[in-house]
Amino acid sequence: MEQPAGCRNGLVNSRATFVEALRPSTSAQQGASPPALLSADGSVAYRADIDGLRALAIVLVVVYHVWLGRVSGGVDVFLMISAFFLTASFARRMKHGARMRVGTYWLRKFRRLLPAAVVTLLGVLGTAYLLYPPTMWTTIWRQAWASLFYAQNWELAFSEVDYYARAEVVPSALQHFWSLSVQGQVFVLWPLIFLVVAFVARRRRVRAELLLAIVFGVIFAISLAFSIHETTTNQVFAYFDTRTRLWEFAAGSLVALALPFFRAPAALRAGLGWAGLIGIVACGIVIDVQGGFPGYLALWPVLCTAAVIFGGVAPARGGPTALLSSRPLRFLGRDAYALYLVHWPVLITWLIVTEQTSVGVLDGLVIIVVSLVLARLVAAGVENPMRRLPGLDARPLLSGVVIAACIATVAVPLAVWQIAERVRVEAAAAEFANDYPGAAALPFGEGIPVREDVPLLPDPTSIDDEWVALEAECAGSFRPTSPVVARTCAQLTSAGEASGTVVVVGDSHAQQWMGAVLPIAREQGWNVVALLKGGCSFAVDEPPVPGSRDCERWRTAADRYIQRLQPDVVFGMATKTEPGGPGERVLGGLEETVEKLTSTGAEVVLFRDNPRFTEDIFECVVENGADSVLCRADRTDALARWNPARGLAGDAHVVDFSDHLCPDGVCFPVIGNIAVYRDDNHLTHMYSATLAPLLARELAAAGVIGAG
Numbered sequence: 001m002e003q004p005a006g007c008r009n010g011l012v013n014s015r016a017t018f019v020e021a022l023r024p025s026t027s028a029q030q031g032a033s034p035p036a037l038l039s040a041d042g043s044v045a046y047r048a049d050i051d052g053l054r055a056l057a058i059v060l061v062v063v064y065h066v067w068l069g070r071v072s073g074g075v076d077v078f079l080m081i082s083a084f085f086l087t088a089s090f091a092r093r094m095k096h097g098a099r100m101r102v103g104t105y106w107l108r109k110f111r112r113l114l115p116a117a118v119v120t121l122l123g124v125l126g127t128a129y130l131l132y133p134p135t136m137w138t139t140i141w142r143q144a145w146a147s148l149f150y151a152q153n154w155e156l157a158f159s160e161v162d163y164y165a166r167a168e169v170v171p172s173a174l175q176h177f178w179s180l181s182v183q184g185q186v187f188v189l190w191p192l193i194f195l196v197v198a199f200v201a202r203r204r205r206v207r208a209e210l211l212l213a214i215v216f217g218v219i220f221a222i223s224l225a226f227s228i229h230e231t232t233t234n235q236v237f238a239y240f241d242t243r244t245r246l247w248e249f250a251a252g253s254l255v256a257l258a259l260p261f262f263r264a265p266a267a268l269r270a271g272l273g274w275a276g277l278i279g280i281v282a283c284g285i286v287i288d289v290q291g292g293f294p295g296y297l298a299l300w301p302v303l304c305t306a307a308v309i310f311g312g313v314a315p316a317r318g319g320p321t322a323l324l325s326s327r328p329l330r331f332l333g334r335d336a337y338a339l340y341l342v343h344w345p346v347l348i349t350w351l352i353v354t355e356q357t358s359v360g361v362l363d364g365l366v367i368i369v370v371s372l373v374l375a376r377l378v379a380a381g382v383e384n385p386m387r388r389l390p391g392l393d394a395r396p397l398l399s400g401v402v403i404a405a406c407i408a409t410v411a412v413p414l415a416v417w418q419i420a421e422r423v424r425v426e427a428a429a430a431e432f433a434n435d436y437p438g439a440a441a442l443p444f445g446e447g448i449p450v451r452e453d454v455p456l457l458p459d460p461t462s463i464d465d466e467w468v469a470l471e472a473e474c475a476g477s478f479r480p481t482s483p484v485v486a487r488t489c490a491q492l493t494s495a496g497e498a499s500g501t502v503v504v505v506g507d508s509h510a511q512q513w514m515g516a517v518l519p520i521a522r523e524q525g526w527n528v529v530a531l532l533k534g535g536c537s538f539a540v541d542e543p544p545v546p547g548s549r550d551c552e553r554w555r556t557a558a559d560r561y562i563q564r565l566q567p568d569v570v571f572g573m574a575t576k577t578e579p580g581g582p583g584e585r586v587l588g589g590l591e592e593t594v595e596k597l598t599s600t601g602a603e604v605v606l607f608r609d610n611p612r613f614t615e616d617i618f619e620c621v622v623e624n625g626a627d628s629v630l631c632r633a634d635r636t637d638a639l640a641r642w643n644p645a646r647g648l649a650g651d652a653h654v655v656d657f658s659d660h661l662c663p664d665g666v667c668f669p670v671i672g673n674i675a676v677y678r679d680d681n682h683l684t685h686m687y688s689a690t691l692a693p694l695l696a697r698e699l700a701a702a703g704v705i706g707a708g
Helices: 026-030 046-070 074-095 104-129 134-148 150-161 176-202 210-242 247-261 266-286 296-311 325-333 335-352 359-387 396-431 458-464 506-510 515-523 551-565 589-597 619-626 646-650 685-690 692-701
Strands: 489-492 499-506 524-530 568-575 573-576 581-586 604-608 653-655
Touching: 046 266, 046 296, 046 359, 046 489, 046 551, 074 247, 074 266, 074 296, 074 653, 104 134, 104 176, 104 296, 104 359, 104 396, 134 150, 134 176, 134 458, 134 589, 134 619, 176 210, 210 247, 210 296, 247 266, 247 296, 266 296, 266 396, 296 646, 296 692, 325 335, 335 359, 359 396, 458 604, 458 619, 489 515, 499 506, 499 515, 499 551, 499 685, 506 524, 515 524, 515 685, 515 692, 524 551, 524 568, 551 568, 551 573, 551 589, 568 589, 589 646, 653 692
Parallel strands: 499 524, 499 568, 568 604, 604 653
Antiparallel strands: 489 524, 573 581
16 A cells, blocks of 8 residues: 555655655746756645545555455555655755654654554454454454564465465455555665665765666666566465565656656646556556566556656646546545555455355445545544644654554454463363364264263364474485475474384375374384475376476475385375365376385375365354254265275275265264364364374274284
């Protein structure tokens, strides 16, 4: 989001944020716009057209979000404009030899940004507590912390490329804070650049404007090249990466430095203005902004914004300045920051409460009206009063107190909420410790009676921890020589002299069965090595899941590693099921894979896959209850009638727990008071662990371990 209307840097006396444009001289009436001039008091002129452009951009953002389900490119306009005014302000200081006062700038800037953001964060937290399903709480908690400290873009970048992150049908209500975070980081970085350039300019006695142009030109070129590369190779991460966005800010800075020297006839300026304005409006329609930005495609809104700024450097008959300076746009512009903050949580909350995935015309109108009202309340009740508090600009330390108070206003209730939930969950688990038999409750398990009316485990706020993982990296003699394998290798080393080494290899479905393997490994004194890559089966001809990178290279290197390691047992997957259907099949190239593994002398144990569903079964249980038929499936609709991998029994031991996942022909979501699934296709660690005694029985029958 762009710099908000109430968050000036304290150096400009005009009423709005975007007043740091350069003022043209009266000779503009002659058809050419000479270098813009600073006013006599050292301030700079107010550009109502850019204020209107900012308002138009927020309108595009809101309309595209609410009705089109697309990204408009308006945020890129905000990013560039914020750098434009930031650079104009500091360039003015450097021109007059004034001190940079970077620390004072930071305190004033974030003192003006934080109050409205804090109110939004508190509103989202309160709404989440009252209306959102508990399965969304951990995401809200994590992103609230990230948003509070301007790191939301990195939180989203890493979670978007995390194969193990839970898929959300509805995005987070705080997702839009990513652009504010990127902007906040630039508000820290850019003043440091000005400080260094000012120092070098004084020491070397060169023009600071020239040095700034060189520095921002280099940033523009390097960041744009990196942005194009990363967008091509990893667009999901690139979209939120600060490094891929720096060139957009550098472009705004270069425009600010070039504007005083811009001369053009009035007709050309009018044409530039209209071309830029039309391009900004059309950007989200013509280009897949969310799927293709911020590589070279983001040049579209950046260049269009530059065209509008250059085109409006002086009034030009027939240009868009009158439209952008019109009262309706200026009216919207006063609440632009607040509107950006509130519209997204309002939209997401509406989708959650109504259980919809899209918005109709009337619903959208309601969402927009509610957002406008809330934005006015936030701007008039929080943003503007905090901006106008007497004495704060003259006493920077008081700004620090305000910043600390804002942080505490969110941090304290957020921390209390998290701690209270943790205490509640631990207390419930302790009180009902003996009432979670899981698979042992089944008649062909141990038949342990199940007590009803006990809290479900795992708790919704703990579901993200239900991946089975080994925390130690492979080291010493277990460390792979291949970097691609080393990144996916973890180990559990026996405390005493190991009785053997086992390897669990494959994708996340192999990983989930470690919950049953690890208790046996500890009992047997095994060293365990996990070679796990999400979406990448170890079977040689099995196509990887879309988004899983370097799968073929990883398989080849992992196979070499296993051949060198010579393990005693290798665990992996035998079949793959399909979501919502019985299309279960043997993994491609499994027989060849088994042959390679058995050639090392290892016993090979393969698991039959579990059912996969078309919806999140854990969320279904949380919303509808463990006994709801909505969260169940008939076994014949989820699995093949017979295990497709049973013919491999001569070379590998195939373990089939289908009866423990779908007893009596029904795939239940909860067994023995433990949720079976953490999402739409993965078992919870808790339930997998309750299958360990049954797995030990299977391994003993196969001679893999001694009969206990």
